[in-house]
Amino acid sequence: MAKKSSFFKDFKAFISKGNIGDMATGVIVGGAFSKIVTSLVNDIIMPPISVLMGEVNFSDLKYVLKEEVLNEAGEVAEKAISINYGNFIQLIIDFLIMAFCVFLVIRVIVKSRARLEAKKKAEEEAAAAAKAAEPAPIPEDIQLLREIRDSLKGKN
Secondary structure (H helix, E strand, O other), X not given: OHHHHHHHHHHHHHHHOHHHHHHHHHHHHHHHHHHHHHHHHHHHHHHHHHHHOOOOOHHHOOEEEEOOEEOOOOOEEEOOEEEOHHHHHHHHHHHHHHHHHHHHHXXXXXXXXXXXXXXXXXXXXXXXXXXXXXXXXXXXXXXXXXXXXXXXXXXX
């Protein structure tokens, strides 16, 4: 029973970490991003490529190993066996475009973060320089001694 309790404690600790929410958000946004990139590829990029290649639809490209066999009624008795390399090409294109989009997003994030860090560092350096330019506060005992000295000078 102790192992079960430890398991659930570990699971609870894992779930309650802040990173799990970030991960879930990333998965959801990634799923939506995947649909956007798929639409970009299928609806915007592939049609002009298809026109340039002579109205070829990559998904239809295949190498037939065995033709389908029809019976006397014209129904399929045996399905065709083929290597569907067109779909593979389409998925590679999808992957490359998605990887490029992710690269661009990450690049923007990294550059923005670097700019923010440089700005923060410059502000910290300016604050440190301003603090260094200020005269150091005079300790209370020194201040008191100066007041006594000035008071004695006034009596002479």
